[in-house]
Amino acid sequence: MATADADPSAASDAPPPSRPAPPAAPVIAVRADHPVRPRRIPEPILLLLVVAAALALGVPADRRIRRIQNLADQLSRREQPVFVPFSDMLADRVTLKVHWNQLLDARAAALTRGDADALATATYALLGLADAHQEIGVEMSLPYLLDLVQRYGSDPVTIKAYAALLQPVFLSKTLPNHPAYVQKMVDFAAAQPGGGIQLLATLADTLQSNHESALAIKVLKQIRASGAVRFDTEASMRQLLAMLGPSDPDAADLKSELAALHPLRAQMSDEAGWYAKFTSAGGKGVLRKLETLRAQVPATPLNAFTASADARLIDLYLREGRFRDAVRLRRRFTDYSGSDLENAALFVQGWKPPGDAAHHPTPAKQAAWVAANMPDSVGVNTERWRALLLAGREADANALANQLFAGPMSYLAKPAADLTDAAMGRVSRLSPVLVLHPPEGDVPLEMQGAASVLTAEFDLAPNAPSTSASIHTHIELWLSSDSFLQIVQADEPRSPPPKPVVTKHDDDPWHDEYVDFFTAPDCWPNFANHWAVTATGTTWDAREEIAFNPNQSKRRTDKSLELGLKVTAARTATGWTMRILVPRKLLIPPGSTIVRFNARRGRHDMHAARLVNQYYTWAPIPGIDPRLDLMGWLVVPQ
């Protein structure tokens, strides 16, 4: 540490200043006896100059340094080379901003392409991000929403944007435009199936929370215009009734319609309660239980719930081979209009499990309950269509089919048209068709003594140009009132024949040489029976569920089915032969009928040096998949 006397002496040793001090009065009056150079620049200006010089140097240098650091980017990649305080918090903020910027980029790209859907998607993503993060604030999305509705205001993709713009958070900035927005929403709702009731109800709720009564009444009246009060419009109509004055001409009608919902609700509650018991029945002997439950309520007239129960019973009867019972129930649908299906579905949607009525079921539990107890409108309407065909009312059936087999079910339009031809006896329109006929010569041993024996025969054809047509497969079908016999004679030029690997019943036969058959006794896509036998006589049988669905990933195979196959197989000089005897009960309805049918041979030798993978079919099928929707028709005459 310096001493007090050292420094002054050192200072006195210093050389004298180069410039003599002027005689002016000192500004800094430390000591009155020494001269101080007068200041030429006022002190505040001097300080300002210093600050300006510091900023001129420091700010650009700082910006260049930060550009080299690129800290935001390093934080987003969490790769900064040194410790940075609050790096996790900063990285989260940066990540959020990066996400926001990416959405802005996506939005800009959509604008450039003129892609309304992409623009709406990006805008709604911005809205969602802004809404989810308080540091952004939902207000940030306002210009993008406004831009979207300005550019594509008449496109239904902007529905969500209009709905957002009507929210209270934007009220102060969008209020003058609310009438126009509401009108657009009403227009969009009118274009939706069912009048967009849900959209209008939500809109009315929003307007009421904004205290925009006039607009809310306008929207509620739009709902009112959709028809009589139903369960889905009940809440909205109660709002409307509360907002309408007693002098309104519609108030009295509305009040009476709302009052009429009470007895309907009570009636539907009873019916739905019964149907809930019906749908929950299961386990062993389920069909008997369901028949008992069904007997507890009148057979006719049908309502949405009893019709759904009958549709399920019909399906079970068909699987059990009780074709006559299925037809008996199906005839009940002839006079059922199905008009209460929608209301019943709306009722169930708002219905709580009876046991949980006092509790609040979880959303998942509520959804599962609703799904399980919802009236089966597709099944009911399909049975209505089948019933109309049974009754010969083709025009009515076609009208219903046009509604039923549209949209997501349009893949059934062709099978429906084929079935209509079959039901109306227009066999000539079906293809390929195999008509059974009485035998002209001897009947096989298995058919001797049987009643009503019919027969037909055909050859299988290769399903691809590369498949050899010289390898023949001849099949004879023999049908009696009890049994269905297939006699197969197959050429096999390979010698020795491929070694069999499948030896156990219901093991996949596709690894061996095999022949398989398909029948859909109801000619309709609920299921098809499928059985296969390998060249050495190993059997496989199953039920193909959702049989006609061309989307193979949705099809499933139920191997629990047992058809009672009896097989004899033997080698011949030119190949192999096989006799397959199957009880008729599950395959072909009794009496005169038409069923979907196909036969196929697979030449699969997975163990050969060169893979043999060839198919021969009766009804042409391209490719490997059996394509049950392409099955032919087997006609059983009187």
Next chain:
Amino acid sequence: MFPIAWITLRRITERSMLIQFGVLALVLAYVALGMDSLILSDAGSTEQDGLMVILLFLTAFTFFWTTMEIPREIERKEASVYLSKPISRTRYLLGKFIGMTGMTLGGEAALLTVFSLCMLIKGVRPSSWTLFAAARTALFLVMLNALCCFASICLGEVRGLFLVGAVCLIGACICAVPVLAWASFHPATSWGWVIAHYLAPDLLHYRWEPPPQLRGGYLADLLIYTAGWCILLLGFSRTILVYKDLS
């Protein structure tokens, strides 16, 4: 100005100073010669350890000595003696700043020399990073000296220490502010953050490791940035000193 700087700088030859620097030199020798063979085998880590020791010591040295220097001279009336000569307060201030900075940088040069020699004896050639880190440390010490001068003139010795500590704490965290500005969704907030960033020196600049090819430009910018802060701090210090009653 220069006589005052020289008087200040000359104090590095005082016994207490020599003892402090001598002890530190021994520590550095131990780091350079011993630690990498006893504990670590990574020569790069040895360099970092040595530079870190130098930085910590000189930071503490500057923190205490520079902050105390001017207030004590004012308290002991030594400043009045200087100013009784034909020396303006500006020259006095600059002289003290240059002297204290020179002492710090001289100490750093000496310690770095000892450390490098020890590393060479050990057979490890100091890398170019050592030079970069030493230059970066020197610039930080220059800025810290200016800050200490400002704080001590502004608030005196003890409160000045607290001010320097507070500014350094803020400076260590202020690197977050430009990031917050970038990540902000509201332009007004962004500008607020950017302005706030210039209220304290960003100490991350003195710790950042740029890629080797950018080190030269980075140091040049850091030099200008440091100069900007020194001008600002010394400018304010001068104004305060001008209006300060030293009688």
